[in-house]
Amino acid sequence: MDKVPMTAEGYAALEAEIKHLKTVERPRIIKAIAEAREHGDLSENAEYHAAKEQQGMTEARVADLEDKLSRADVIDISKLSGNQVMFGATVTLIDEDTEQKVKYRIVGEIEANVKEGKISIGSPIARALLNKHKGDVVEVSTPGGGKSYEIVKVEFK
Structure with a gap:
């Protein structure tokens, strides 16, 4: 189990x-x-x-x-802190192609709801972000091709 x-x-x-x-x-x-x-x-x-x-x-x-x-x-996310992306983190990203800011919170599969800015820990973007830090650039494979994001903020709230 x-x-x-x-x-x-x-x-x-x-x-x-x-x-x-x-x-x-x-x-x-x-x-x-x-x-x-x-x-x-x-x-x-x-x-x-x-x-x-x-x-x-x-x-x-x-x-x-x-x-x-x-x-x-x-x-318990309230007990987490730091600048490393992990479960429960709210991550602000900038799309390197469009300069558009996006904000995601990494949650469990059951809670995921992209419209609310919550992505599953098993999603491709969350897997790419895990263990990265503010300032890192991540490459994410998407159905429409690869995307690059810069991590500008990692917070736990």
Whole structure:
């Protein structure tokens, strides 16, 4: 069983999602199944089959999230410091071709969301950044070709 690295924030988000699925979604689905059963013949009851399918997907999601929480390796970013890029670091980069600034926080796979500036520790850019320091230039292989970034800031917040 591999440990799943995540921030305390990511752990709390998973706990909240499990709570929502168990306290809101489960009862709603159970009610939908009960209502569909009242319509009679279950073999041709689309509402019943849809509710049962949704119940299966919800239970699978709960099991998956609980598995990830049980294997969680929560890393307290507030205790990290320095100028070396590692898990939990927020890194400011400058694209050497376009001079555009980007900012990424390196998080666990489960928490990754590029729109929020959070990239997975397993992503190509995060792998290229790991163990580098402010001022270093990194080459990242992307589907569109290679990109060069200069690390201008490493912070833990």
